[in-house]
Amino acid sequence: MSRRITPERSSLQIHKLRKQIDYLSNFRSFNRATCLVTMYIPPGASLNEIRNTLREEYGTATNIKDKPTGKAVQDALSRVIAALTGPEAKGNGISIFCGKVQTNKIELFAIEPPEPIAIKLYVCDDHFHLDHLQEMLIEKDSYGIVVIDRSGADFAQLRGSHVKMISHHDSYVPSKHGRGGQSQARIERGIEILADEFFTKMAINTNELFLEKYPVTGIIIGGAAFAQERFAENKALNYQIREKIIGTFNLGYTGHQGIRELLEKSAETLSEVRLIQEKKLVDKFLEHLGKDTGLITYGITELQEALAAGAVETVLLSSEVDRIEVELKCQTCDFTESRISPDKNTFEFEEEVEGSDCPKCPNGRLTITNRTSFIDILSEKALLTGATIEVISTEHESGRMLFDAFSGLAGLLRYAWTSSY
Ligand SMILES: [Zn+2]
Known part of the structure; x- marks a missing residue:
């Protein structure tokens, strides 16, 4: 017997989407002209057709009077065309945000949202159009x-x-x-x-x-x-x-x-329903902590280790934890480094490290070659071991304490487990 049950969207999916929207809203086109591409592609849409349409747009862009703008539009379109592989949009469809931004780099973000995309849209503007993703944040319970x-x-x-x-x-x-x-x-x-x-x-x-x-x-x-x-x-x-x-x-x-x-x-x-659920989770964590049952862990390193060991049942992730890990590479020598941002303002952190001095050679400048959000790293590990992630808001006392006293990351464990540290 097969029955399709509409899955309830998890607190993690909503949290992740909210962070992505916040992040994307920082971008503006490099010259304030309309050269940032936003695309929404519903599930099942033919990507062949869409690639053809984009190629036509590419041709039309030669008519743009301001040459740097025209070139930026064409570069963005090439990147989007290359990113759209396969015959049709899978899963919940895809949203794409691409273009030459204020750092003078061409960025491309592809997001498969937690629910099906309901519109087909191509728009070129000086910022990304995020309204359709924003609508998905509305309470669906x-x-x-x-x-x-x-x-x-x-x-x-x-x-x-x-x-x-x-x-x-x-x-x-x-x-x-x-x-x-x-x-x-x-x-x-x-x-x-x-x-x-x-x-x-x-x-x-x-x-x-x-x-x-x-x-x-x-x-x-x-x-x-x-x-x-x-x-x-x-x-x-x-x-x-x-x-x-x-x-x-x-x-x-x-x-x-x-x-x-x-x-x-x-x-x-x-x-108050979600609030009560969150409070219950934090209470459970504190109870185990108080009784010293060994069935909890906290802290970034400890939690990641316990996750990798498959010992975590539920991850409690504070909504304020917002780190990203970036890979940096020198544009002159072979220097590479990965760095983790402090909480909050990951966009500012990126602006700060992009183009900073290379510690190895005299005139080298560092550039970001890859960025991974901490939430993605966690979700990937959780998915592999069947752990669930619950995002805990800091708008109530229990949540505030989780962030302040336990760095916003804790785990309820399946069995007693201790870190090797
Ligand atoms: Zn260097």
Whole structure:
């Protein structure tokens, strides 16, 4: 059986994209003229056709009056054409940013974003066009919504600010207000059994909906007269569903009106979901640290070693860790060196080292031949060993501490492991 489940985008993917956008927004064309190329190519698009179009653009660029600008456009186009290999755009498609920038070098960046590119765009400007990538940063987590009481249940899904109604179910459980009489107690017991059966049926429905059909990050449940709590405790609810329940709320309404009321009441809870997850992760780290279980590690060197050894289950990466490693080469002699930037302002760091003096020969100047972001180095290692990376924001106290006291890098381990250092 094969089922396609839309993967939820990880905190790492979003973090990485945000950093890339920040970085690319620094670039301007070398002469302030329109010679920086931005391209968005959706998945499945024919690269043959696109290469042909770019060759035509190359020809048209000979008409540009300012010769240095025309040459820069043509150089950028040649680089893009060479970078677009294969018959069609794979995966989520590709976005390309290329041109002669303020350092007078021709830079080329190709980014496969975390979700499919939905537009086809070629534009030449004095800066890169990043709007389409920017849109992907908008919250995409979705939440399952259940409003239930003895009379019926409603299911919906919340994504961003959009609510999709999924289904409504009537219970046909009679009301408890009987007319009295001898058989009243027996009737009430019967009604209770019917109500239980309805809740169980709805629990099974919840499992099917929110684990399979509409996989969600979290679930909120609302109801009247404690029905929501009774439902949340129903034994037929899958344990994975139980773990996703982020709140139960008492409501005055049922049906669609109940869903609206539930959204209002849970707004604060929802905005804190990621925050709570992050705090839990840091707490877990601190608990192991306090108890000295040996099941954690921290620091750049230690973490990388533990990752390489396959000992890391989860990497906690502070959102402020923003290092890059650059390969430098002298333009005159054979001197090469790799350097790691300090946190923040990797763009400034690059500007600083590009063209700096060679320590080996008298007139040599260093140039950057390769750059790798620390996030990429980490993700590659994590991917090889099945570790997950969780990006922890520094906007809350726990996250702030992770950055200040543990250099923003920690690992929850699969087994006790000690560094060889
Ligand atoms: Zn040199």
